[in-house]
Amino acid sequence: MEGASAKGVLSQLSLLEVQARSRKTQPQQQSRARELKAKREALTIQRDQLKAQIETHKSLQKLRASMDKQCTHEEEEEMEEDSENSQLLRLMARHTQLKDLLHAHHIIGGYNVIKTRQGKGVCVSLATAYEGVYLETYNLEIELKPRLRISRHNIPPFIPLNSLAEQSNMKSDMRTFLDTLSQHLNAFVGRKQQLKLVKELHKSVEVMESNVLCSLLVMMFTVPREKTAVLCTLDYTDHTKCLPTRVHFECEDKELSDSPVWKRNCSLLTQTPVHKALITMRKMGNIV
Template sequence: GKMEEGKVDSADGLFAHLFCLEAQAQEAAVKQEEAERQEEKVARLRARVQELRLQRDELQAKVDLQQKGQLGEGGALAAPAQPSAQAVLEWKIKSLKAMLEIFYLTGLSAKLTKHGVCFSISTAYEGTYLDSYHLELLPKPAVQIQQHSIPSFIPLEQISSRYLQTDIRQFLAVLAAHLNAYVGRRYQAEQLQELFSEQIEGTLQRNSLCNLLVFRYKVTRQGQSFPFQARLLYRDLCCSLPTEVMVSCTSEAPAALAEVAAAHSALFRHLALHRAF
């Protein structure tokens, strides 16, 4: 792995090694950002097309409701009337149907149930499918969550209070971002523990949300092993990369290893955890 590339036996060699690590991290970060930008651009364009179709269908539904309310017997114009509760419900269901294709483009799928709509949120990390979560929404009288399988540590109530009554699409998008980031962090921790068990000392410590990870690992220099400790904090719960990283070594370690710890810290901030090793 990147931490095992070459043995650094001199100060010049150490700094050259650190420079190489930093360059690799920056190059990987640039490539990842560019790929994400392209994916986001395509997704935005597709979503925009579907959004315009949805707006068209909503306008048509409103026109249909108005025509039903204004045409009396024999097709004569009658006084404008408020649409019935049943007509409004039918319009809501039609709008929800039109939204399903938009959601499918972003890893979301849905199906109509007897009383509302059941959404499925599929999560993945680096192309690897991970978990699916479900929630059922009832559209009347106000939109409400009937049942769900969202983990308790995901701030569902907070997201619901902010978006559910005003923008269902945004509600689902934010919820999906939280879930994808969570499974991404969890996946990285599991891969690190599984693939690099010989370098990891003890058990990787993490909380339920996997936004705080602490682990110890060994670094070998000139035939001698030195223990390092890493603490990764993810303040942005919609992100699978840490916002704060602290890597330290013991006071008995050579002074030059402090530079190695700094290089490792940069790697952990820019690369998936299991790819930094």
Template structure:
């Protein structure tokens, strides 16, 4: 191969290399432009989402505090509709969950503007009372009417969970109602099954129960049993006090065992066990 041929080949290779580099530079330039456009689009979307989150926060605060809504603001009507749809979807999920966990029923009424909830209570397999509540969801979730006993701390439960976690609100309220029904039923069963025990004191909430028993022995010694239910979502007492004029009796191992019976089983069951064991008359 002569010098002219070699120079021709080298020139051709250099031309190809320059063309390849130019094409690579063009691809990189095009890709860089595409990335810039994508970055701008993402920043715009980010700003839109920030604006929507800001609008939702303002709207939810207004709805929570029952303030008038400014429907003229951009997107406020759509945001409100989205929130209400979210609440309705949550209620429909709860309707389905009821068939699995029980405790309450939900029925949509007034063309979806409200939800009627029925709380069923029972104890030891016996159906007791039913309580009803209507929830207005036309604007923000709030209770329009109910027959929940005034002894239940309903206002506190509403502040805790009604707006933020409807499922937790309904489940907690159901626990309160069932525990109250169970404590009431225990009092009825004591009167029915354990006639020798006198109920000295109980209140509307049934969180204090004072029982007068008579201990077995040569002389029937009176024993005062005070049951305190500090956890209102449960039907077993959290504290039991045994008192008697005979200090040795109330502090005896037998009556300490009786105290544990009250803490671990329903009151009427504990009393029947104590009677069977001849601790009481």
């Protein structure tokens, strides 16, 4: 009888231990389930966007081919079935056609150059763009006679124009100088455009600090569940790039910045434009 009683007590203790373990693991499983659900939803959205982009790309490719062949009468009639969509596709196709021409113009070294001072100088225009959108155009006037020098320009003062001219040996290799200068300008307007998009698209993210070169960006995030504030610093030490070389997080919760989730966020911010990285972080539930 005593043996049977002992076995009954041990069975009861074992059952209680299993129940206690189950209660401990349940919150972890729920948290993991929420994370996987958010990831699934983000991937579903991305899949649907890619499908729509593929269909649009196929239609544009077909229309571009017909436009390059100057469009036969039969092809035009085929596109008239859906007037609104066909007009939009024609505009998009024309836009991509012009972009390709401009890109080809740049590839062959085609900076826009105008003679000035009755042939004694030239004015060079450098157009800048980010994500397919053309932004500011900068100009510099170069005297050819009596000696080669930059006489006038509207290059921002924080771009080291004279240093770039010396390093690239402008007098003997004008193309390298212009390419290097264009790289600096495009990186600057790219960082500037990203800052603008952060302010427009992410009202919950507070921009605490930035500089005229847009080489430093400090933002304040809020972590949803803990309502914890996180200070994020992006440092763009390479002024020819649009992506930061260093990302640093500061938070009262010291363990948060060392967690796997925020380490992934750090990698994301160094590999993806900041306005796009913030969209991903919000979809994954890492920031408000």
